[in-house]
Amino acid sequence: MHRGMYSRFRGNEVPDVLVALEMAARSRKIHLVDLQKVFSWENWRAFQNVYGYEDKAQKPSAALDDLDLTARLADAKSVSRFMESVSELDTIIKMLNVLLDSANGLQAKFQFVRENIVSKLSKGVGSLPDELLAKVFQLAVWEEGREGGKQAVRISHVCRKFRSIALGTRGLWTTLFSGASEHQLQTFISRAGPNEEFHAFYHFSTKVRYVGSSFTSICLPIISRWKTLTVSQEAQDWYHEQPMYGGVAHIMGTLVEFIVGNNLQLPILEELKIDGSSYDRYSDSTRDIAGYLWASNLRTFRCSFFLPYLSTNISSVSTLVVRHSFIDRPLSFDFDQRSLITPLLESLLAMPNLISFELEAHDAERIARDIALPKLELPSIISFHLRLNHFPVLEFDPKGSCIAMLMGTLVMPSLEALAISVGMVDFRTYKNEVNTTKMSQSLDELSRKLLPDRLSGTAGSTSLIFNLRDDSYKSAKDVPSTNVGVFSVPLERIIRVHSVTLSSFVPVLLTDELDDGGVLSTIPNGSCLLRELKFIECENMTSVDLEYTVDSLESLGIWNYIERVVVQDCKHLVYDEVVDLVGEERLQYLS
Known part of the structure; x- marks a missing residue:
């Protein structure tokens, strides 16, 4: 076909029929549609033109037999409408026949490939060794973070083979989430067995004021087997994010009381992550734990918008990742604000073996309220990554800003x-x-x-x-x-x-x-x-x-x-x- 003719042809309505069908087939809720009802005679315009012409307010009905319809075609205008509808139906049937043949041919071609793929997939999964399937399941659980427990349960419900492998893979049941039920926690601990290391997620929600009491009690026998601990809080409005109403400050205080009160230790804990909010603060709620060696093997410490009081009890930390605002947001709206610099320096001093330091500083252009600070030499740091996001450079004060004071204080000779x-x-x-x-x-x-x-x-x-x-x-x-x-x-x-x-x-x-x-x-x-x-x-x-x-x-x-x-x-x-x-x-x- 000539290119110009084809261009004109593509501009008319016929190709739109295929587009409309494909769009309808891609609809996510197509399986909920009653196709018999949608495509019934009453919805055809050709039918409406003939049966519903005299009274447009009345819904067309297919109850009329052929004699009644013949009697209604009493004038040239109604006969003309009828003949147009007949011609229209003939064209529709012709297009549908061609379309159906084309769709059937394409379906047959795709069906062959589809059967091969499905066959390979089913045989592939079924033929995988149980040990490899267990590793795949483990990766799927780790990917979900604190929801890893739910993923483990889902896997165990797929089929008998998956359930057998899941129940035999103890590492699948090591995600302990404070939001889970007591029954689930006890089940997970039991399925993990006596030797597995656990990943604990201690989460605060304003809906549950005293969250975590049952969690720590259930975990008491295995808390020494925590390998990672993540403390977080639910994102709420400004009022509920204040530390006096909860948040990670509340959780850390509760956790410290629990650890000290029960004379516990976390000897294999390698990573501690604290996810606060933009309205959490530096907190001294953990001062009571100073000098108590509770995490002798801690290597990585990550905290967002929260810095607890730290002491030499975590001197083993080699990686520190901090995301925080340099300006503390007080409960009262006064302007006597202390910057993050002093507590941050205290944290750095508590980590003499720190190798890698990452800092994402917010409000770093603000004027520091701290007094002049002496140089702080950190000879162990080899890698330092500083991020200043949404930084108003034109407001930067090279003398009094928080970031200028911090960088003027830090000395890293081994960097x-x-x-x-x-x-x-x-x-x-x-x-x-x-x-x-x-x-x-x-x-x-x-x-x-x-x-x-x-x-x-x-x-x-x-x-x-x-x-x-x-x-x-x-x-x-x-x-x-x-x-x-x-x-x-x-x-x-x-x-x-x-x-x-x-x-x-x-x-x-x-x-x-x-x-x-x-x-x-x-x-x-x-x-x-x-x-x-x-x-x-x-x-x-x-x-x-x-x-x-x-x-x-x-x-x-x-x-x-x-x-x-x-x-x-x-x-x-x-x-x-x-x-x-x-x-x-x-x-x-x-x-």
Whole structure:
């Protein structure tokens, strides 16, 4: 068929019939539809045109026999309508016959493949060794977290074979959730047997004020076999999220009383996770446990919007992950607020063996109320990851802000991997374009405060990842800026880093720094360990920016040390221009 004719044909209603059928077949509730009723004669327009014409308010009825219908066709107009309906039905039947033949053929083709797939799947599952099926079941249970118990029960109800394997796999019954019934908890503990390690989920709900009392009582005989513990609370409105009404502060206090009161220990507990809310606080509810060695093997501590009082009883922790607001939200609406800095430093001091530290800081631009803090040296930390989400860079105070004070306090001489992620919210504005000079100045001050004075390490071991992204709310009303300043990274702060990765939605520059006398800083011979520069997803970086960076590196005598420059997904950095600036022997260009 000619392409023009086919285009015109596709524009009419006939192909829409197939589309309508396929759309109806994809309906999730098609199995609930009474097709006989939907497709009954009374719903056909051809039927309505003939039987229901005289009285449109009256529903057409198929009760009329052929003689009655013949008698009704008494004039030329009614006969014309009748003949049109007959012709319409003939066409419908012709299309349906062709459609049915086509559907039957396609169904037969699919049915053969379907039977093969179903056969392989059924035989595959049935032929798997019980040991492998048990591992699959175990992964399915772990994936569900605190709902893993429900998943274990579902698996055991599939068939006799699955039930036999599930009941024989003790590890499937090690998820203990405080929201479960006493019967279920006791059943799980019994099925797990005498040697399995448990994963406990201690959850607070405002609907159950004294949650957990029966949970801890039932777990008393096996609490020493807890391997992981997650403490969480139900997300509620502002009023119910206050610590005085419950929350993780209540749970931690109750748990501490239970542990101390029963002289318990958790010798194999490896991970403690506390999920608070944005209105939970730093709490000293666990001070009574100070000095009591209850988790001698704890390795990972994760907490969100809550920091309990910590002491040397968890000195074994090697990984700390904190998500918290830097400003405490008090019950009363006064403004005498203490920042998170002091309790966070106390927590860090309680972990002398800490290797990895991750901090997601909210409200970090706020002014710190803490008094001047002395330097805190943390020689054990090797990896530090800082995240500032929805950060108003233009409001950043390089002297009094919480994040500036914290970074000015921490000293990590053994740091080998530093990752910094900043999501800006000043990029887009509803009114005016952002002042590019102010933005550049704020970004420059931010990078200098977030980067340590001197990242120390050995050649080949240190790395820095600095990611600057746009967290602004994007809508049609936003006024996107074409120029929002420059993201400058001071070279003297990164010369002892082997590999530097920079990602940014604004142009990036590596810049030298003037000393107090306005003279360029100098780099001592042999002190530069920088060997690799990576520019990844630097959306607005141009060859002019790259040229400025290369010139800065050359002026400080650093360029000769650079062995590789990686450029990846930077749409304005054209290969030919980058090669001219960097040289083919150094360049790795990835699009």
